[in-house]
Amino acid sequence: MTRQAVAAGVSALALLAGAPAIAEIKIGATLAVTGPAAFLGDPEAKTLEMLVEELNANGGIDGEEVELVLYDDGGDPNKARTFATRLIEEDEVVAVIGGSTTGATMAMAPLFADYEIPFISLAGAVVIIDPVQEYVFKTPHTDRMACEKIFADITARGLTKVGMISGTGGFGASMREQCLDVAGAAGVEIVADETYGPNDSDMTPQLTNIAGTDGVEAVVNPGFGQGPAVVTRNYAQLGLEMPFYQSHGVASDEFIKLAGDAAEGVRLPATPLLIPDQLAEDDVQRQPVQDYIAAYEAAYGEKPSTFGGYAYDAFHLLTHAIREAGAEDPAAIRDAIEAIEGHAGVTGVYSFTPEDHMGLDLSAFRILEIKDGGWTPVEQ
Amino acid sequence: MSELLQFLISGVTVGAIYAAIALGFTLIYNASGVVNFAQGEFVVIGGMTAAALIAAGVPVILAAPIAVVAGTLVGILLYRLAIRPAGQAPLVTLIIITIGASIFLRGAMQAVFDKQIHRYDGFSGDAPLRVGGATILPQSLWIVGGSIAVFAFLAWFLNRTRAGRGIKATASNRMAAALVGINTGRAMNLSFALSAGIGALAGVLATPVTFTSYDVGVLMALKGFSATMLGGVGSPLGALAGGLLIGLIEALTAGYISSDYKDAAAFIVILLVLFLRPQGLFGARIVERV
Numbered sequence: 001m002t003r004q005a006v007a008a009g010v011s012a013l014a015l016l017a018g019a020p021a022i023a024e025i026k027i028g029a030t031l032a033v034t035g036p037a038a039f040l041g042d043p044e045a046k047t048l049e050m051l052v053e054e055l056n057a058n059g060g061i062d063g064e065e066v067e068l069v070l071y072d073d074g075g076d077p078n079k080a081r082t083f084a085t086r087l088i089e090e091d092e093v094v095a096v097i098g099g100s101t102t103g104a105t106m107a108m109a110p111l112f113a114d115y116e117i118p119f120i121s122l123a124g125a126v127v128i129i130d131p132v133q134e135y136v137f138k139t140p141h142t143d144r145m146a147c148e149k150i151f152a153d154i155t156a157r158g159l160t161k162v163g164m165i166s167g168t169g170g171f172g173a174s175m176r177e178q179c180l181d182v183a184g185a186a187g188v189e190i191v192a193d194e195t196y197g198p199n200d201s202d203m204t205p206q207l208t209n210i211a212g213t214d215g216v217e218a219v220v221n222p223g224f225g226q227g228p229a230v231v232t233r234n235y236a237q238l239g240l241e242m243p244f245y246q247s248h249g250v251a252s253d254e255f256i257k258l259a260g261d262a263a264e265g266v267r268l269p270a271t272p273l274l275i276p277d278q279l280a281e282d283d284v285q286r287q288p289v290q291d292y293i294a295a296y297e298a299a300y301g302e303k304p305s306t307f308g309g310y311a312y313d314a315f316h317l318l319t320h321a322i323r324e325a326g327a328e329d330p331a332a333i334r335d336a337i338e339a340i341e342g343h344a345g346v347t348g349v350y351s352f353t354p355e356d357h358m359g360l361d362l363s364a365f366r367i368l369e370i371k372d373g374g375w376t377p378v379e380q
Numbered sequence: 381m382s383e384l385l386q387f388l389i390s391g392v393t394v395g396a397i398y399a400a401i402a403l404g405f406t407l408i409y410n411a412s413g414v415v416n417f418a419q420g421e422f423v424v425i426g427g428m429t430a431a432a433l434i435a436a437g438v439p440v441i442l443a444a445p446i447a448v449v450a451g452t453l454v455g456i457l458l459y460r461l462a463i464r465p466a467g468q469a470p471l472v473t474l475i476i477i478t479i480g481a482s483i484f485l486r487g488a489m490q491a492v493f494d495k496q497i498h499r500y501d502g503f504s505g506d507a508p509l510r511v512g513g514a515t516i517l518p519q520s521l522w523i524v525g526g527s528i529a530v531f532a533f534l535a536w537f538l539n540r541t542r543a544g545r546g547i548k549a550t551a552s553n554r555m556a557a558a559l560v561g562i563n564t565g566r567a568m569n570l571s572f573a574l575s576a577g578i579g580a581l582a583g584v585l586a587t588p589v590t591f592t593s594y595d596v597g598v599l600m601a602l603k604g605f606s607a608t609m610l611g612g613v614g615s616p617l618g619a620l621a622g623g624l625l626i627g628l629i630e631a632l633t634a635g636y637i638s639s640d641y642k643d644a645a646a647f648i649v650i651l652l653v654l655f656l657r658p659q660g661l662f663g664a665r666i667v668e669r670v
Contacts, residue, residue, distance in 0.1 A: 038495065168640070195639050199599050201397070201590035204390045204515075205635035208383050226497045226591045237508040237515050238386075258499055258591060260506065 025066045025094060025327040027052075027318065028087030030108070031122070031311075032075035032100035040100040043308030044122055045070060047292075048097065050299045051315045061322050069093055075100060077107035084108035088115045094322070094330050097314045099123050100307075102170075109136050118321075118334040120314040122307070125174060129357040135334055137357045139313040139347060141364050143175035143222070143247070144182060149269040149365040150220055150245045151179075151186035153378065157243065159217040163192035163210035165203065165231060167223030171249050172198070175222035191216050198227055204234045211240055218242050224249040229258035236262035243267065248365070251306055256373055267378065269365035271347050273309050274375045284344035288312075292346050306347075313345035382513025387635040388628065389511070393520040395627020396527040397590065400582035401604025402611065402619035403530050404575040410538065410614050411547040411571030414474045418458060418482040420601030421489075422579025426451045427592030428489060430584045431498035440503055448580045454485070455576020459569055482597065489594040502588040519588045526585045527620065530578055534616040537574075547571050551614075610650050612663020621661055625649070 029048055032041030052068040060066050069091045071083040080099060087093045088111065095118045099105030102125035109128070112119040112135040121128050121138040128138050154162060162183070166176035176195070183190050192213040194206035210216060219242055221231050228250045235244055244266050246255070251270035256263050272285045276293050279286040292312050296304035304312075320343065321336035340359070343350040348364025367378040401423055408416045429450045433443035462477050502519035509516050537544040549557040550567040558564050583592060590596075607626050611618025626646045633645040653661060 196634070197639070197643065199596060200639075201586070202390045202394050202631070203634075203639075205387045205631050206639055208386045209635060212383060226593070229497075229499075229591065233506075237517060239508070239515065254496065258497060260501070262506075 025061055025064050025322060026069055026091060027066060027315075028069045028071075028084075028091055028093035028096040028098070030071045030073045030080050030083040030087065030096070030098040030104070032104065033070075033072035035074035035076070037075035037101045039305075040122070040307045041072070041075065043305045044098075044100060044311035045072075046300055047296065047304065047308040047311040048315055050295060051312065054295065055319065061319055061327070064327065066319070073098075073100075073104055075104060077101075077103045080104035081107045081111065084111050088112075088117055093117070094327050095119070095318055095333055097122065097311065097318065102128065105136075105138075109133060112136060116334075117330045118318075118337055120318060120337070122310040122314060124171075126178070132355060132357050137317075137337055137352065137359075139310045139317070139345070139350075139358075140307075141248075141348065141360050142178070142358070143171070144178040145360070145362055145365060146175065146248050146269050147179035147182050147222075148186055149362055149367065150247075150267075151183065151188045152362070153267065153269075153367045154218050154220075154243070154245070155187050157218075159243065160188050161191045161215045161217045162188045163194070163213055163216040163219045163242075164190055165192075165194045165196065165206050165210060165219065165221050167198050167225075167227045168195050169198035169224055169227070171224035171247075172222045172227070175247055175249070179220065179222060196223075196227060196231070198223075198225060200227065201230060202234065203227075203231045204238060207231070207234050207238055207240065211238060216242065218245065220245045220247075222247045222249070226258065229255060232259040232266060233262045248306065251368070253303065256370055263370045263373075265369065265371075267367055267369045270368050270375070271306050271309055271364065272366055273304065273306055273346055274368060275366070275377055278375075278377055284349060285346065288316075288344055289346050309346040313347050313350065316345060317343060317350060383635065385512055385514035387631045389514055389516045389520065390635075391628035391631030392624060393517070393523060393589065393627070394630060395607075395624035396520075396524040397582060397586045397600075397623070398603045398607040398626055399620045399623025400523070400527045400530060400585070401579060401600055402607035402623045403527070403534060403616060404579040404582070405604055405608045406614055406616055406619045407534065407538075407547070407571050407575040407578065409608075410551050411568050412463075412474070413471055413551055414463075414478065415605065415613075416572075416575065417475065417478045417601055417605075418485060418597075419575065419579050419604060420597030420599070421482050421485040422451045422455060422576045422597075423583035423586070423600045424489060424592055424594060424597040425454055425485070426580030426583030427587035428493045428498060428583075428594065429580075431500055431587060431592065432493060434500040435498075440500070444503075444584045447584050448577050451580020451583070452573050452577040455572045455574075455579075456569065458576070459572035463568070463572070464565070482601070486594060486597060493594060495594060497591050497593045499587055499591045506588075517589060519585075523585045523589065526581060527623070530581065531616050531620045534578075538616065543567070543570060606646065606650055608660075610653055610660055612660030614664070615660070615662040618660055618662035 031045050033045045073080040097120050099121040102123040105121040105123040124140050126142040166172045192210045196203045246268040276289050321333045325332035325336040338352050341351045348360040350359035352359040368375045404419045426447045430443045430447035504518035546562045546567045550564045607622035611622025629646045630642040633642040
């Protein structure tokens with residue numbers, strides 16, 4: 001064996017060993033996989049893991065494998081910040097998806113500007129993108145948009161006087177404030193404003209008060225978890241007949257199951273994920289929605305949730321940007337995300353601009369009505 | 381007027397649930413002086429077991445008793461595996477053991493059941509009954525009836541039966557009770573089994589109205605414990621009255637003032653009562669003989 005042959009062999013080996021490591025794109029994520037916000041983080045993490053596997057099975061991004069570095073922050077802002085630092089400094093990821101909760105998102109947000117790494121949050125609050133931070137994007141619509149959508153449907157029915165009954169948990173409290181804030185501009189008047197604790201088991205006193213308020217024409221219930229189902233049952237128990245609106249927080253089959261027959265006629269704003277088969281043939285979201293549901297059901301044997309959908313959109317927006325800009329320069333990836341226009345996701349159709357890092361408008365929400373234990377889109 | 385009636389109905393329904401939980405606290409306290417912080421978990425075990433069985437197609441009439449038995453068995457295991465091995469440890473240690481047990485049970489329920497919220501239909505359907513302009517769910521009558529039945533049973537059991545008096549004697553002075561021939565171990569075992577069963581029954585009855593999930597036990601225990609303190613620790617009548625009173629205060633505050641203040645109103649009343657009558661409304665005055 002000549003010297004050259006040995007050298008050639010060694011360099012070939014080096015290439016073999018080195019090639020995958022160099023040609024790997026690392027994407028970071030820190031999510032609330034466990035803890036009180038696990039209902040968000042769990043489907044998000046499952047979605048990301050599923051998508052990475054699927055992407056690599058199809059040859060990755062331009063032939064390069066994608067590696068997902070996923071940490072579980074339990075929804076704790078301190079941990080989220082620590083993990084975000086670790087993702088950037090030690091794991092050397094090119095971009096980060098995550099922050100299941102607004103608290104976790106806001107705790108890590110400043111890091112991304114410092115390190116110039118793009119970040120796509122999966123949390124709801126409007127503060128994440130208003131004011132716009134250069135490196136921070138988000139995929140979920142805001143609760144402010146949910147209020148606007150509900151109020152638009154109420155005024156379309158010729159009604160203006162609204163009674164609100166809101167949960168005092170994070171979700172309900174935030175949405176209540178946004179609804180009160182946009183009510184005037186949306187042309188409705190809030191005539192009753194009641195609240196209930198997240199674990200309360202009987203809201204008939206509050207509903208009795210709303211029903212007794214002069215002129216109230218429709219009722220809106222911002223809240224999350226079991227509260228809205230209890231309110232819906234109490235609403236039926238009291239025999240109230242006014243149009244009744246729930247929020248996107250309970251847009252799942254679980255809600256119909258818990259509220260039972262009482263849910264009939266309830267309307268709420270939701271993503272198209274709930275009505276995959278009722279979307280028009282030419283609806284741009286039809287394909288992504290059906291793809292996501294089919295893939296998720298095949299992987300986990302259960303239906304995906306709205307929250308998993310946020311992760312689905314974040315991942316596709318990010319991989320799209322990496323295809324455009326390459327994986328070397330995170331700042332270029334950021335620019336590519338900001339340049340995305342008309343990207344049809346499961347949550348909505350995203351068009352980012354330097355002023356808008358959420359990229360969704362009100363069309364992302366569909367008003368659905370519960371009929372015969374299922375979802376029916378309301379014609380608008 | 382119909383408003384007030386609706387508030388009262390709401391208060392009695394919720395209060396009866398608190399009372400049923402408080403009655404569970406009462407029994408273990410009566411036997412051992414221990415405040416069992418795992419009491420809320422028994423409620424959840426009852427509710428979750430019944431929900432799982434009913435979802436699997438078991439009729440309510442079978443699922444409900446099975447769930448109560450399941451809760452009772454967990455109560456016996458708690459005593460055998462955690463409380464009895466601690467032997468003559470001080471009360472505070474035993475109470476801390478029950479806190480540990482509650483955390484353990486919560487974790488175990490996540491694994492055995494799931495993290496979802498569950499409910500099943502009311503025993504007599506979900507069509508509300510109309511009473512003078514207000515409405516009441518048939519399940520509320522089950523809950524109120526269940527709490528009163530448990531109260532009557534406990535009042536009879538603790539005062540009129542040998543086993544019940546043995547439990548009271550054990551609490552009063554365990555060594556003296558043992559000296560006069562009472563099997564104090566059996567009395568303790570019995571009290572854990574019964575109060576776990578009562579907790580599970582509360583869960584089975586309440587779940588159609590309140591829903592249940594693995595983590596609601598802490599809150600249930602807190603409300604039940606408040607009811608126990610208000611009524612007087614160790615008194616079944618106090619547990620019943622304390623539970624109903626807290627439920628009514630909450631409903632009336634939510635109805636007439638604001639639901640934001642409903643917990644505060646309940647706790648202010650509890651504080652006032654404890655200032656004026658530290659032993660609670662119906663509690664026996666505790667006399668320390670030196």
